Amino acid sequence: MPGFPPIPADGSGMLLHRASVPAAMLEADLGPADADGLVLADIRIEAGRIAALTPAAATAPEGALDLDRGQVWPGLVDPHAHLDKAHIFPRAVNPDGTHPGAVKAVAEDRAAHWSAEDVRRRFTFALRCAEANGVVAIRTHLDSHGPQAALTWPVFAELREEWRGRITLQAAGLVSITDYAGEEGEALAARIAATGGLLGGNTRIPDDNGEKLEASLDGLFRQAIKHGLDIDLHVDESGDPNAATLGPIARAALRHRFPGRLTCGHCCSLAVQPPDVADRVMDLVAEAGITIISLPPVNQYLQDRVPGRTPRWRGVTLLHELRARGINVLIGGDNCRDPFYGYGDHDPIETFTDSVRIGHLDKPIGDWPAAVTARPAGWMGLPDHGRIRPGTAADLVLFRGRSMDELLSRRRGPRIVLRNGRPIPAELPEYRELDDLF
Ligand SMILES: [Zn+2]
Known part of the structure; x- marks a missing residue:
């Protein structure tokens, strides 16, 4: 996906560096949020789960994938x-x-x-x-x-x-x-x-x-x-x-x-x-x-x-x-x-x-x-969904939009969906598939 760093397709794990995460979905104290309610974080993913959440390091750690402040939301x-x-x-x-x-x-x-x-x-x-x-x-x-x-x-x-x-x-x-x-x-x-x-x-x-x-x-x-x-x-x-x-x-x-x-x-x-x-x-x-x-x-x-x-x-x-x-x-x-x-x-x-x-x-x-x-x-009684916290499945949505202005202005902007730490196909089904019902 253009703009994103190369996300490994095999679920082998990764460190997402400089992810802007809405504090309202974050279960970790990573310091104060900005005016858009966003906190800059590093997210370590191992074996399909969120292994660690830390404040974004000042310089990119070895091997990290730099999201360049793109937002990350939970599923x-x-x-x-x-x-x-x-x-x-x-x-x-x-x-x-x-x-x-x-x-x-x-x-x-x-x-x-x-x-x-x-x-x-x-x-x-x-x-x-x-x-x-x-x-x-x-x-x-x-x-x-x-x-x-x-x-x-x-x-x-x-x-x-x-x-x-x-x-x-x-x-x-x-x-x-x-x-x-x-x-x-x-x-x-x-x-x-x-x-x-x-x-x-x-x-x-x-x-x-x-x-x-x-x-x-x-x-x-x-x-x-x-x-x-x-x-x-x-x-x-x-x-x-x-x-x-x-x-x-x-x-x-x-x-x-x-x-x-x-x-x-x-x-x-x-x-x-x-x-x-x-x-x-x-x-x-x-x-x-x-x-x-x-x-x-x-x-x-x-x-x-x-x-x-x-x-x-x-x-x-x-x-x-x-x-x-x-x-x-x-x-x-x-x-x-x-x-x-x-x-x-x-x-x-x-x-x-x-x-x-x-x-x-x-x-x-x-x-x-x-x-x-x-x-x-x-x-819905699903405490492990809808939040980003260590220990839960790495079901995440990665956006290029950094601020809320960038994200919400281009609602069909590029996104990568991770399920258990692996990217899933982004293609939407074609309406033509249903033509025989009409
Ligand atoms: Zn209704």
Whole structure:
């Protein structure tokens, strides 16, 4: 790769000299970080693992590979994806690009095309993109409506095994939360539990005065507690201030003394609610220990989209205000080349770059890089991922960009992905490979 020193392909070990590492992902005290939150380090790799981390030596040690201050990140983590929907864009047309248009287009495509083989092909394509980009772990949501659950969850279980050691996979069921009631809901929860998944769903209930929401949340929490499962929900993905289920979710978690990990994705409408209302909701979110996942590129794509009218708001939740309360805030890629988002490449660096611009996550950038590395890894229960520390696998992403400005200005800039200390092929699969599905 031009610009990089020659990285040995055989995993025989190396000393990376002058690596700029974000302090937010570094578990070693190497001195103060610069204004971009970066620390200059030497990283010794032996037998596929990080053997030592030291402050960068003043002169290059014998045999060292000089990165010339290029950044080094740990393997990337995407906490919220939809790999079962990925890449249906060519055959599932969302005529107006809106959220309702996406829901309709996906439902039609699912009914017509989502065989086990179709899901497996697209899901695998997505994983290959993610791996080439340096991703080591993904949580995906899986459409689990009616008969689809019996098709998709076994494919997920197979792929989770097939990709073990390359990309760690977790999955949450995606239905309406009203669907966990009754016999079919019991069966779905049991299937998810048997596959080692999580309960998830959309909390928007049409024509509800709050009663159905309350009852559905009670049912959901009871199922999760019964099976010992975590919960990961799609919440208030709307610019309508009356989409306000986040507060009731937090109250339900407190009411049930929910012992698992509760996550709420999107929470867009929090940003358009009156400040005092939003403050009270965020206090409840903090009290209930909820993790919030923001999906800025997709929110910006879908929210406030009205044909022929220029969007007036960015669609994202209150990222800074949630963080200021100490709430765990993660950033995810969400959809990729489907009716909910026509773009994307399973690349958390692209997601992060867009999110910095959309959400003003700079000035200072602080520990925001941890939102696509250390924080989602810890939240997925993977303490050895998403961080750089001695003893862990040398799963690293090497960039030429030295400062955050250089890295984030050229998001498709050169990178080398190391897995267990060896560079992996950088080629992304060709879209043409999927042509026969369309
Ligand atoms: Zn989603």
